Amino acid sequence: MEILQKKDIIRGGFAGIRESPMIKESRVFGKKPTQDLSWDGIGSFVYLSDANFIPKGETGMHPHREIDVISFMVKGRVLHEGTLEHGKILDENEIQIQRGGGEGFYHNEINPDSIENRMIQMWCIPEITGQKSDYKKYSLKKNSFTKIYGGEENSDDTFNSHTHIEIGVFSKGNQFSIEQQFLAYITKGIANVNHEQVQDGDFIRGKGLHFEAIEDSQIIVIYEKTE
Numbered sequence: 011m012e013i014l015q016k017k018d019i020i021r022g023g024f025a026g027i028r029e030s031p032m033i034k035e036s037r038v039f040g041k042k043p044t045q046d047l048s049w050d051g052i053g054s055f056v057y058l059s060d061a062n063f064i065p066k067g068e069t070g071m072h073p074h075r076e077i078d079v080i081s082f083m084v085k086g087r088v089l090h091e092g093t094l095e096h097g098k099i100l101d102e103n104e105i106q107i108q109r110g111g112g113e114g115f116y117h118n119e120i121n122p123d124s125i126e127n128r129m130i131q132m133w134c135i136p137e138i139t140g141q142k143s144d145y146k147k148y149s150l151k152k153n154s155f156t157k158i159y160g161g162e163e164n165s166d167d168t169f170n171s172h173t174h175i176e177i178g179v180f181s182k183g184n185q186f187s188i189e190q191q192f193l194a195y196i197t198k199g200i201a202n203v204n205h206e207q208v209q210d211g212d213f214i215r216g217k218g219l220h221f222e223a224i225e226d227s228q229i230i231v232i233y234e235k236t237e
């Protein structure tokens with residue numbers, strides 16, 4: 011098992027965002043300089059950034075095509091503008107997924123508040139090109155996982171992919187285990203993972219994961235399901 015800590019990632023950003031890119035897939039972003047400690051992804055999962063919008067900050071309108079853009083609010087909220095579901099507010103513990111497809115989309119994300127927020131943004135490459143642009147939104151459930159990405163092509167619940175993403179919210183003492191190869195990111199709290207203590211801002215990769223919440227915790231888990 012390996013652990014990458016957010017504090018070791020060079021802080022960057024653009025427009026009204028300051029971000030720590032934890033996952034940057036080499037197939038997409040090219041060869042990394044020595045000082046770039048970010049990891050490659052798994053399956054179709056190619057990017058994750060832990061970002062903060064400055065007060066009243068925004069990204070500015072920009073396009074995406076043939077990419078699935080996943081935005082997860084850990085703290086605060088954003089106002090969503092663009093060609094998909096213009097005007098929606100994404101609140102704390104909510105997730106939106108915008109499928110670019112062959113059509114593509116334009117969007118702008120805005121922090122409507124006078125305090126800094128925190129958003130995790132992830133990208134996945136669709137396994138089928140030329141699909142219709144689309145939008146889905148989720149709210150996290152307590153003491154369980156919420157599946158937000160991956161599944162069969164005919165599923166209405168999530169966008170289709172062999173790469174699955176689930177977000178878990180667990181109270182102190184709750185446990186879970188998975189057996190397969192995984193990537194996982196702690197976004198709240200402190201936990202034991204495979205008998206090693208981890209905390210908010212720790213990215214973990216390995217095969218086989220046993221998790222126990224030391225305090226109320228939140229975790230993103232990414233894995234491939236091939237059968």
